Amino acid sequence: MARLIGRVTLFIKSIRGGDFLFWKVFDSLEDWFLVLSLGTMMVLNFANVVSRYLLSTSIAFTEELTTNLFVWSCFIGAAAAAKRGAHLGFSLIVDNMPSRAQRIVTAMVTLLTLAMFALLFIMSLDMIETQIMLKQETPALGMPEWVVSMGISVGALFCFIRFAQAGWNSWNKGGRQ
């Protein structure tokens, strides 16, 4: 038991360090997903315009494919934005608080944020379950609808992790966001 607790503390300590393998993998996974998804959306969109004018055929599925990729990239991008503290807020009051109060308020807001993404994750699983049960498919490609909506679940999970990380970092820095 004591050994187990020792290992868990070691694990938590290593997570806190920036060079922990998990964060490295997570960072590059997130980055490359964003690069490839936006890149693909851009190329597909351009190819569609070109093919419509040069070959006078429109690639019907591109619009659907780009839109589906977009759902994924929105929520994964939101996670990356959380890491950078890029989400907008009204900081005037909190900035002028004593640092202890700042810490507590930031912690509360983080918990609230985590609650939202946890709920989104759980509820999106329900949505996926229904979609699988009803065998819903996307109109042009005939792709299973749940593949698209999984972007919400994965994105919510990513956002949860990133907001938790950001909240934890600001707690350690005395509440500053």
Added chain:
Amino acid sequence: MFMEPSIFLFLLFGFLLLWNTPIAVGLGMASLVTIYLIDAPLAVFPTTMYASTAKFALLAIPFFILAGVVMEAAGVSSRLIKFADVCVGHIKGGLAIVAVITCCFFAAISGSGPATVAALGSILIPAMVKAGYDKGFSSALMANAGAIGIIIPPSIAFVVYGVIAEVSIGKLFMAGVIPGLVVGLGLAIVSYYISRKRGYGGNGKRASVGEIWVAFKDALWGLMTPVIILGGIYGGIFTPTEAAGVAAVYGLFVGFFVYKELTLPKLKKLLIDSSVGSAVVMLIVSSASLFAWLITTEGAAQMASAAMLEFSSERWVILLIINILVLIAGCFLDAISIFYILLPIFLPIIKMLNVDPVWFGVILTVNVAIGQITPPVGVNLYVACNIANLSLTDISKSVMPFLIASIVALLLITYIPALSLWLPSVLGM
């Protein structure tokens, strides 16, 4: 429930905002708590988040953000500045006027206010400070002129308005051209006046025709972008969303093959930055949609619009009230949240009073553009402060004269519909 659910919703949202809750989370959590309290099905949460993001028209948001950052990295913005500088740099307050003109041009490439401030401010603010302009003046001017970014097309605000109000985005784009120039003119007049009073000189030398020609040729690739975007949309070659993607590809072409300032590692960073920037907007879009769904199904929107119409059914009075409400909201919220929260209330009124929804879209967009420079929450101010290393309080004082000029322009645009509607009608849209 112990109180009117929609009033509770607005109060809770306001309360959450006070403590620096991200706006998207505030909108989402306030809606979720209200949904729970009135026993509405929570299943609406993921489906709304999904349905509101899976819209092809909204893809214009990441594309136009990407186009903007690519054009900056490609070296387009610095060449535009140089071109404007050889044209008007010699007159009094020349650099300030250069800032306004390049903002108008860059606004025709980028669809976002803060992106415009970031792209041009990082060059122009240091240049102005070096030339003896006051730091607060320079950054306030940049923050303000950057707001033209969402008035002159392309514009993220127009895309979102078009999606919510179901109005042609192409027509909105055309309608925004002249109002954007009106705001620009207002800013130019104010900065000329202040520069004369404070003795900010020009760069002293009038450029020769030859120099102007060289700078023009160098900037031509950038100057062509608005022609491609607007010409393509107007000529029916592509939709506004596709135009955004084409603009990004065009920027990459210029950056890699013409100016040769782009590299692959830079491209990776640009793609990540634009994805993050658009995700910030999109998270607000999705949670604000939940909020909007709630106030519409709860009947709150209808109640509010009925109350406003009861107060007055005079067009100019209603438009004035709406403008004041949105200006106040703009101090605390971003453009996109304002559209999602307030449009369900405003649109029925506008329909009743026979106000053209395109014209109304322009009025609101000019208004939320002003919201980008009104403290305490003003995205453009944040960006300008970061560049100039100023505090929000310092810049807020310097913003006043420009703010007044922008509000005068807003009033002109509100009460002279032709400013917005003339261009689309001439183009037969």
